[in-house]
Amino acid sequence: MQVTVFSTEPYDRRFLTEAAAAGGHALRFLEPRLSAETAALAAGSEAVCAFVNDTLDAAVLEQLREGGVRLVALRCAGFNNVDLVEAARLGIAVGRVPAYSPHAVAEHALALLLALNRRIHRAHNRVREGNFALEGLLGFDLHGKTVGVVGTGQIGKVMVRILAQGLGCEVLAHDPFPDPDCVAMGARYVPVDELLAASSVVTLHCPLTPATRHMIDAAAMVGMRWGAVLINTSRGALIDTPAVIEALKTGQLGALGIDVYEEEAQLFFRDLSDRAIADDVFARLLTFPNVLITGHQGFFTAEALRAIAETTVANLDHFARTGVPLHAVAG
Ligand code: NAI
Numbered sequence: 449m450q451v452t453v454f455s456t457e458p459y460d461r462r463f464l465t466e467a468a469a470a471g472g473h474a475l476r477f478l479e480p481r482l483s484a485e486t487a488a489l490a491a492g493s494e495a496v497c498a499f500v501n502d503t504l505d506a507a508v509l510e511q512l513r514e515g516g517v518r519l520v521a522l523r524c525a526g527f528n529n530v531d532l533v534e535a536a537r538l539g540i541a542v543g544r545v546p547a548y549s550p551h552a553v554a555e556h557a558l559a560l561l562l563a564l565n566r567r568i569h570r571a572h573n574r575v576r577e578g579n580f581a582l583e584g585l586l587g588f589d590l591h592g593k594t595v596g597v598v599g600t601g602q603i604g605k606v607m608v609r610i611l612a613q614g615l616g617c618e619v620l621a622h623d624p625f626p627d628p629d630c631v632a633m634g635a636r637y638v639p640v641d642e643l644l645a646a647s648s649v650v651t652l653h654c655p656l657t658p659a660t661r662h663m664i665d666a667a668a669m670v671g672m673r674w675g676a677v678l679i680n681t682s683r684g685a686l687i688d689t690p691a692v693i694e695a696l697k698t699g700q701l702g703a704l705g706i707d708v709y710e711e712e713a714q715l716f717f718r719d720l721s722d723r724a725i726a727d728d729v730f731a732r733l734l735t736f737p738n739v740l741i742t743g744h745q746g747f748f749t750a751e752a753l754r755a756i757a758e759t760t761v762a763n764l765d766h767f768a769r770t771g772v773p774l775h776a777v778a779g
Contacts, residue, residue, distance in 0.1 A: 450474045452490040453497040454482040467757035491515035501713040504530040513538045519767045523760045527777045528656045543763035543773025548755035553746040554606035557681045560705030591616040596647030599654025600630045608635045649677045656683035666691040675702035681746045684710035703738040707746045716743040
């Protein structure tokens with residue numbers, strides 16, 4: 449199949465080219481994001497391959513269909529950026545990569561938590577400047593602390609294992625579908641309010657849906673333990689960022705570690721280091737010493753990229769044979 453691949457970086461090209469080497473697909477790699485302005489570039493392709501910050505709303509999908517596209521192969525797990533109802537109406541199948549390396553994302557969430565708690569980002573800068581003073585670097589033992597895991601799917605479950613069995617934390621969990629494996633590892637499922645009230649650390653691993661958008665808002669902040677640490681490696685819009693900034697200003701929130709940001713499409717995956725940041729909310733976040741931000745790199749391990757590429761090619765192969773991708777997203 450002819451496939452137009454949007455939002456590609458050198459690492460995407462490398463892993464996708466390797467995975468597709470044996471197959472009969474012609475991959476056309478493009479750097480631009482998929483949007484209403486770029487959708488026409490896919491004309492003549494049967495499939496497009498898209499990533500987290502590509503736009504797949506009704507207008508884009510219609511343009512893609514007019515150009516002959518019948519498959520959207522997402523090279524990510526989340527599909528909140530796709531208008532599935534419109535895709536179904538237009539007869540465009542949507543496939544995704546449901547699992548690649550839950551370890552990659554859970555380990556990144558852990559990295560954010562450990563770095564924030566022990567102030568590694570500040571300590572690194574101090575030592576480089578010959579400042580070996582410890583004042584301001586005080587952390588706490590994670591061992592024995594209560595940590596709340598919101599969403600215990602593939603990534604959340606790995607996080608439960610790391611927290612309970614690796615660090616010796618008391619784990620509270622919240623998920624509409626409790627997982628017996630997590631219970632066996634020591635997690636206790638509780639309502640989300642109880643989780644927020646009792647946890648010294650809260651880590652978010654649920655998808656972005658209308659029900660979870662801004663689940664951490666001003667009201668949720670007030671219900672959280674004073675000085676708690678919040679980690680979000682899922683989707684930026686789970687958090688109402690201005691409300692979180694207010695909580696950071698008062699000290700209600702002790703620290704924030706994020707790999708995702710609600711308006712990240714304007715910023716992430718590009719080198720903007722020679723420009724001013726136009727997003728004042730994001731710029732305010734950068735001013736806090738107790739905020740650690742990474743640019744959506746939770747998935748970015750060699751194992752995960754290889755798995756993403758292989759599953760994406762499997763979706764293309766299956767669609768070419770049967771008319772449906774191997775891992776279809778239901779409309
Ligand atoms: P998953 O689908 O395996 O698990 C999600 C879990 O959240 C499910 O158990 C579901 O029942 C639960 N859930 C749904 N609504 C909930 C609610 N209101 N409260 C609590 N739990 C709820 O997904 P997976 O693979 O674990 O990924 C989780 C999220 O991580 C993805 O949706 C995606 O947004 C994000 N992600 C981020 C990456 C990164 O690079 N930072 C990479 C991959 C995924």
